[in-house]
Amino acid sequence: MINILMIEDDLELADILIDYLDQYNIKVTNYESPELGISALRIKKFDLIILDLSLPEIDGIEVCRMIRDNHNIPIIISSARSNIGDKIACFSYGADDFMPKPYDTQELIFRIKSILRRCNFDIPSTPESQKKSIFTHVQDKMEILKEGELLDLTNAEYHILAYMISKAGFVISREELLSNVDSIKYESTYKSIDVLIGRVRSKIELNTRKPKYILSIRGVGYKLVNE
Incomplete structure (x- = not known):
């Protein structure tokens, strides 16, 4: 199973993604607080991060920088903030992908698996009945x-x-x-x-x-x- 750390303060969206991705052997653990998310990253093993930008306490761009300074883990930015300045900053600080909200959940799955394949991650197959x-x-x-x-x-x-x-x-x-x-x-x-x-x-x-x-x-x- 793919294990994903998500830092997202929109709890309704987080619940939707958690339930949907679980059908595809993707387990998502969400933290609405960036500090809690960063702390979890230190003590648990995750394969990829989905990171919002508009977060309480710490802006998501700064969170991206903090994660990349200490961890070599793929980061997908998931945000309604899609101006070019934010995109440049995120990629400059080491983000691997940027998905402007709203986006299709199927596209998110494809991007997750594409990034993990590039990292030589062994993608588990999804039962046909679930597809x-x-x-x-x-x-x-x-x-x-x-x-x-x-x-x-x-x-x-x-x-x-x-x-x-x-x-x-x-x-x-x-x-x-x-x-x-x-x-x-x-x-x-x-x-x-x-x-x-x-x-x-x-x-x-x-x-x-x-x-x-x-x-x-x-x-x-x-x-x-x-x-």
């Missing part, structure tokens, strides 16, 4: 299948579910849906998004009162579970 997706988006036919069965969706339902599939595993705000789903007018209300999500749920969930695939994240938006 299968519930929903398949056939873009050229504008079709979405659930476990191989074609879903009967309206235009708006198709586009919103297609976008959620592209962001599977990540929390998606209502504002993000309004901005990125072509079939939804930006002047629409958050209530109209909730109604549309309800319609999609009625076509993919066995029990809409206890949804299994489209989860509500209180105060934020929704998350699609695709495995």
Whole structure:
């Protein structure tokens, strides 16, 4: 199993990544305090670090420098701060990769494994049963299948579910849906998004009162579970 140290003060995001990466034989231990994360690095063995920049107590760029001064371990920066100055500083202090938030969880997995391969790390295989997706988006036919069965969706339902599939595993705000789903007018209300999500749920969930695939994240938006 790959062991990752994450320093991230967004605990909701951390929990999502911990649960998602665990399916791929990647164990993540998160610390919201950079000092605790650095201390853990001294006493435990980790294969890679995922580091946020906007942290309490110590800025993430300084944390990157402190880690690199004492440890030869791959570092992936995961941050909403994506200006060129921050990127240059991180790479100057020894970061191996920089992923601007929000990003696709699948891309994060690929980058983790790519970096570890370059470090001659023996990547454990992931059981095939864990790689299968519930929903398949056939873009050229504008079709979405659930476990191989074609879903009967309206235009708006198709586009919103297609976008959620592209962001599977990540929390998606209502504002993000309004901005990125072509079939939804930006002047629409958050209530109209909730109604549309309800319609999609009625076509993919066995029990809409206890949804299994489209989860509500209180105060934020929704998350699609695709495995």
